Amino acid sequence: MKIRSIPFKQNSNCLRCGKNSLLTDEDTREQFCANCGYVISEKVDESGPEQSSFSTQGGVDTTRTGSPISLTRHDKGLSTVINPANRDATGKPLSSSMKSTITRLRTWDSRSQSQTTADRNLRQALNELDRLKGKLTISSSVLEKAAYIYRKALDKKLVRGRSISAMIASSLYAACRDAETPRTLKDVADAANVKRKEIARCYRLLHRELELKMPVVDSIQCIARISSKLKVTEKTKRYAAKILKETQKRQESSGKNPMGLAAAALYFSCVINGVSITQRDLAKAANVTEVTIRNRFKALKEAKILEIDF
DNA sequence: TAAGATAAGAGGGACAT
DNA sequence: ATGTCAGTCTTATCTTA
Incomplete structure (x- = not known):
């Protein structure tokens, strides 16, 4: 994700505590309040339309709202990492006991974010899904559904021993059917470069194990x-x-x-x-x-x- | 040249062993 | 688990109009 640099707003007050104590993180361009920790500026995805809301005064509210939460991102678009610099919000170095606590937290944080095999698997699958999207012209709601199905499959450990591309393609096929905008097995198979019968097999597995209720293709x-x-x-x-x-x-x-x-x-x-x-x-x-x-x-x-x- | 006919083979569901 | 059966669809080839 590209991060657009956000203009530094000086002398502005924190929206939560009201104090004039906003700072900008040099790396992430996020604005946060040194007093209460409130984060004002979120990351903004440059490739998408602005997700701004409308203000009541008729003009456009310039509040940054960040990318929408999406199941098609491995962390649902909610990535947050603990800053590797051992400094607190005001820039002061941490005490040694706090430093070790933070180090331990960082370890667990990164483990929970990307070190599990399930999560690495999911990342790969969602990359693949993104690739398929272009070839098959899939609407975003169907993509979300496909990602959701794949997550469930992952939870149930259905992916183990099967190819990721076949499983994500099957999830997509299922999502298309569920949305009543069907693609044929062949369409999906060609786009994913996976054999038709392989996708059919995985789809049946998904259908059985996740008890998906599918409308009959009309x-x-x-x-x-x-x-x-x-x-x-x-x-x-x-x-x-x-x-x-x-x-x-x-x-x-x-x-x-x-x-x-x-x-x-x-x-x-x-x-x-x-x-x-x-x-x-x-x-x-x-x-x-x-x-x-x-x-x-x-x-x-x-x-x-x-x-x-x- | 398009349409029809026929045969062989693949793949999967249902059911029995 | 493995095998058989009925049914569908595909591929290939030949014939008909």
């Missing part, structure tokens, strides 16, 4: 994803959605790949509406094979969905 939502890669009219999409709704009602959709189902419905819809589209293009957009589309298409025909009066 094939109707897949229509939007497929047609975004092709140019399909709104009418065809609506018709395809109707077809899928009907198959769902008849419970003919269970156990089928939702992407294949959606692709077949789109194909069906195009045929009926006289739109020419090739199975190959559709297959490529949906990331399934032409054969799968054909099989689903055949099943749709046999189910006589066509006879329904839409």
